[in-house]
Amino acid sequence: MKNIGNKAKNLIWLKENGFPIPDFLIVDPRDIIANYDEIKNCSDLSSVKWIEENIDKYLKFKGKEVAFRTSSFLEDTEKHSFAGLYETFLNITLTKNNFKKYIFLCIRGLFSEKVISYFKINNFDTSKLGCSIIIQEMFYPTFSGVAFMYEKDKDSKLVYSKGFCKKIVDGGNANSVQIDNISDDFKSINYSKELLDCLKKVYKLKGCPQDIEWGISDKYFCFLQTRNITKDIIFRDEKFEIYDCTNISESYPGITLPLTYSFINYLYSKVYISFLSIFGIRGVIRYKDVFDNMLGYIDGRVYYNIANWYNFLKILPGYKYNKEFFEAMLVPKKNIKSEKEKKFKTPFFINFFILVKLFFKLFFYKNDHQEFIKKFNHKYEQHKEKNLSKMSNKDIFNYYERLRDSFLDDWKIPIMNDFRLMVFHGLLKKISREDTLNEMMSGFAKDQYFEIIREISKLSSIVNCNNELKSIFSQKDNKKIYDGIMKGDGVDIVNFREKLHFYLNNFYYRRPGELKLESDDIGDNPEMIISLIKSYPKEIKNKKKKLKISNPFIRLIAEKTRDAIRNREIFRAKRAMVFGVAKDCFITIAHNFKSSDIIEEKKDIFFLNTEEIKSIINRNTADNYYKELIKQRKRKIDEYKFVIWPDRIKIYEYGKKRVVLDDTIEIKDNLKGLPVSQGVFRGRALVLEKFRTDVDYKDKILVTYQTDPGWSIVFPLLKGVILERGNTLSHASILSREMEIPSIVKVKNAVSMLKDGQLIELNGNNGEIKIIKE
Numbered sequence: 001m002k003n004i005g006n007k008a009k010n011l012i013w014l015k016e017n018g019f020p021i022p023d024f025l026i027v028d029p030r031d032i033i034a035n036y037d038e039i040k041n042c043s044d045l046s047s048v049k050w051i052e053e054n055i056d057k058y059l060k061f062k063g064k065e066v067a068f069r070t071s072s073f074l075e076d077t078e079k080h081s082f083a084g085l086y087e088t089f090l091n092i093t094l095t096k097n098n099f100k101k102y103i104f105l106c107i108r109g110l111f112s113e114k115v116i117s118y119f120k121i122n123n124f125d126t127s128k129l130g131c132s133i134i135i136q137e138m139f140y141p142t143f144s145g146v147a148f149m150y151e152k153d154k155d156s157k158l159v160y161s162k163g164f165c166k167k168i169v170d171g172g173n174a175n176s177v178q179i180d181n182i183s184d185d186f187k188s189i190n191y192s193k194e195l196l197d198c199l200k201k202v203y204k205l206k207g208c209p210q211d212i213e214w215g216i217s218d219k220y221f222c223f224l225q226t227r228n229i230t231k232d233i234i235f236r237d238e239k240f241e242i243y244d245c246t247n248i249s250e251s252y253p254g255i256t257l258p259l260t261y262s263f264i265n266y267l268y269s270k271v272y273i274s275f276l277s278i279f280g281i282r283g284v285i286r287y288k289d290v291f292d293n294m295l296g297y298i299d300g301r302v303y304y305n306i307a308n309w310y311n312f313l314k315i316l317p318g319y320k321y322n323k324e325f326f327e328a329m330l331v332p333k334k335n336i337k338s339e340k341e342k343k344f345k346t347p348f349f350i351n352f353f354i355l356v357k358l359f360f361k362l363f364f365y366k367n368d369h370q371e372f373i374k375k376f377n378h379k380y381e382q383h384k385e386k387n388l389s390k391m392s393n394k395d396i397f398n399y400y401e402r403l404r405d406s407f408l409d410d411w412k413i414p415i416m417n418d419f420r421l422m423v424f425h426g427l428l429k430k431i432s433r434e435d436t437l438n439e440m441m442s443g444f445a446k447d448q449y450f451e452i453i454r455e456i457s458k459l460s461s462i463v464n465c466n467n468e469l470k471s472i473f474s475q476k477d478n479k480k481i482y483d484g485i486m487k488g489d490g491v492d493i494v495n496f497r498e499k500l501h502f503y504l505n506n507f508y509y510r511r512p513g514e515l516k517l518e519s520d521d522i523g524d525n526p527e528m529i530i531s532l533i534k535s536y537p538k539e540i541k542n543k544k545k546k547l548k549i550s551n552p553f554i555r556l557i558a559e560k561t562r563d564a565i566r567n568r569e570i571f572r573a574k575r576a577m578v579f580g581v582a583k584d585c586f587i588t589i590a591h592n593f594k595s596s597d598i599i600e601e602k603k604d605i606f607f608l609n610t611e612e613i614k615s616i617i618n619r620n621t622a623d624n625y626y627k628e629l630i631k632q633r634k635r636k637i638d639e640y641k642f643v644i645w646p647d648r649i650k651i652y653e654y655g656k657k658r659v660v661l662d663d664t665i666e667i668k669d670n671l672k673g674l675p676v677s678q679g680v681f682r683g684r685a686l687v688l689e690k691f692r693t694d695v696d697y698k699d700k701i702l703v704t705y706q707t708d709p710g711w712s713i714v715f716p717l718l719k720g721v722i723l724e725r726g727n728t729l730s731h732a733s734i735l736s737r738e739m740e741i742p743s744i745v746k747v748k749n750a751v752s753m754l755k756d757g758q759l760i761e762l763n764g765n766n767g768e769i770k771i772i773k774e
Contacts, residue, residue: 004028004132005071010226011134017205019198020222024136026071027058029107036107045104058135061094065138068092068102069225070109073130086110091138099135106133139222141215143189148229149203149210153180160186191221202226243296243303244648246330249725250706250732251515252302254690255640258633260517261297262609263582268294270408272312275415278361279316279354287315298649300640306332306648317355325426331727331746334648362420363560369567372413376574379406383581388588393617400585407578414571421564425729428557436547438676438728440558442737443546444566450735451573452510453712455503456529460536462499466492473534478527481534503529509580510573512691512710517583518606519710528693535698535717565734572709572731589613598626607633647725671753673722675767676733679742681720682772687756701762703754707732715739720762722769724750736764744769 008026015021030036034049070086087109089102110131145160156179177183179196186192195214202223203210209229215222252260269291273284284291290311296303309330313322327335361368383403388396425441432440463469469492472484485497504523513519522529546562549555590605598616599605605613607630616626686700691711701720709731715721721736726745736743742764750769754760759772 007071022137027133069134070106144215147212244306255300257606271411274412424561439547478530514576514710671769673744673747677736677743682761
């Protein structure tokens with residue numbers, strides 16, 4: 001084979017120069033595929049015509065675990081690395097079937113969207129696309145990483161992590177050290193000195209900067225590949241951005257689609273400017289860059305651009321204390337060090353007047369709250385009477401923008417309440433004992449604060465008191481139950497149907513994922529409510545009583561904290577309603593777009609952002625462009641779903657490339673977390689990666705990544721809650737305390753370490769979780 005690609009050539013070079021490397025072989029695809037020139041048009045594996053008699057010689061590692069890598073003819077050249085464009089398949093047990101499957105996938109990867117785009121950008125001839133495939137024995141490292149080697153040690157850097165390094169450049173767990181300043185942690189790793197010597201030797205022999213993948217096990221180290229660095233990758237500590245999911249992941253877990261992100265990015269930009277207007281702070285335009293970049297959108301995930309949240313706090317007086325209170329409330333994965341920060345300078349006399357207003361709003365807030373609720377309810381009722389289907393797309397979008405900005409202008413009141421909560425919670429944490437903090441913040445629940453739960457409970461009580469309804473609900477199939485209620489003509493069934501319709505019409509916006517416009521409404525899946533009605537307890541009681549506090553100052557701060565939490569829960573419901581209003585508008589527009597053949601289905605609108613929708617309506621662009629754009633974004637989203645992103649990332653930019661490092665503090669996988677609601681319970685784990693309607697929640701210990709307020713509807717059924725994320729002020733923590741459900745948050749890897757149906761014991765007093773042997 002004349003051309004095997006530089007990736008394969010570099011492996012041969014490493015082997016010939018005596019560097020440790022896992023055994024490998026190189027496959028010529030033309031030697032095993034008769035219709036190789038047609039393979040880019042093959043839709044699946046069955047279309048490939050294999051030369052069976054030539055395959056056996058490539059099964060050297062049969063039965064062993066191997067990696068498949070594409071070595072493109074044009075990869076790793078002097079000017080273009082193609083780094084990250086081709087997929088690597090790890091931990092594949094080599095069988096003849098797997099050989100065919102992954103050879104096919106490697107070749108198909110040559111013609112992926114991102115490769116073709118790269119070719120077009122760099123004016124390459126796509127007819128030159130070709131490759132060999134590397135099959136390499138798996139090496140299982142204790143630590144692995146990438147070395148960027150230059151002539152000077154001060155410019156050279158190691159990026160490393162535990163386990164495999166495959167996803168380091170795309171956001172895997174990673175640490176970084178300069179070659180001229182190796183940390184003691186790295187020095188303590190076996191064979192680290194020998195590795196460093198060999199890395200320098202590779203650079204010396206190659207004579208140019210190198211990008212080297214390596215791994216270290218308990219017994220030895222090896223290189224996995226090396227390539228010439230085509231552009232300088234100089235990491236400078238001052239040129240990076242930090243993104244932290246903190247509590248944003250409670251509302252936007254996993255993938256969030258473009259329409260939702262463009263909507264919330266605008267919201268975050270506007271509401272905090274509105275909040276500053278309360279204190280008469282002028283010249284807000286100076287901070288435009290801060291407010292326009294409160295969030296980050298990285299491969300479909302929503303993060304806080306954490307530095308700008310600290311910058312926002314600096315605009316207000318008392319930054320030293322606000323910073324401490326902010327960190328206690330949001331619990332970022334790491335705290336920013338004060339000595340490295342630049343503060344916005346505000347004249348003393350202005351700070352004094354801001355402080356006076358701030359103090360007044362902290363303690364005298366009730367009238368603002370009541371006025372906000374009154375105005376909000378009036379606007380929302382007016383919206384419900386609006387017939388959007390009779391309006392043109394342009395009128396709907398203009399209406400959406402007016403109503404959105406009207407809601408946001410008033411949203412300074414909920415933000416002020418969040419600020420009150422931050423301050424009073426921070427004070428309470430400082431002046432009270434840690435073991436009583438959670439109890440001091442609970443005991444406020446009343447009917448209106450968890451209305452969505454009580455309305456389902458009322459429906460359940462009606463069913464339990466009526467034999468005809470009992471008979472219908474005795475069926476296992478929830479869809480048949482729903483159909484029976486919709487078709488029944490008995491008086492009791494008709495009355496129940498009206499109450500069910502009332503619930504669906506008034507609470508459709510409260511559902512898991514309620515702050516994602518793309519999430520299904522309850523009305524889209526009414527069988528879910530049927531399932532809950534069947535299982536709900538007969539009566540929901542507020543068991544929680546306020547803790548008696550003798551110290552008058554602590555009692556005052558605890559009461560103000562509870563008041564802020566209570567208001568926050570009300571505002572969370574109103575926030576979901578705002579998202580419901582926006583969704584009403586966009587879904588109506590989507591219906592019209594589909595009818596005009598601008599999009600193929602209504603849900604496609606969620607793959608566009610608000611500005612693109614506006615451009616379509618105003619005829620500023622060609623409509624047929626958007627169908628292809630939506631298809632591209634769908635493909636990207638499907639790719640993003642399988643990439644695991646860390647909770648906190650640091651992004652270094654260099655040229656057109658970026659390196660994404662995990663900046664999260666390592667926490668041991670010890671099944672222990674932050675206790676947020678007292679109590680001990682032993683029972684079966686219900687392990688979920690996302691909310692599901694087809695499982696039985698009754699008397700289970702819910703184990704999942706995080707919950708948003710839409711999960712409230714299942715809490716009355718639970719006996720315990722374990723979450724990987726969250727803090728003492730998360731909605732799940734608040735609800736658990738009010739309903740006396742033992743709960744623990746911040747349990748690293750709980751979803752992967754606990755098994756569904758496993759008997760476990762949850763201790764909400766100390767945060768410990770035990771697996772019970774049966």
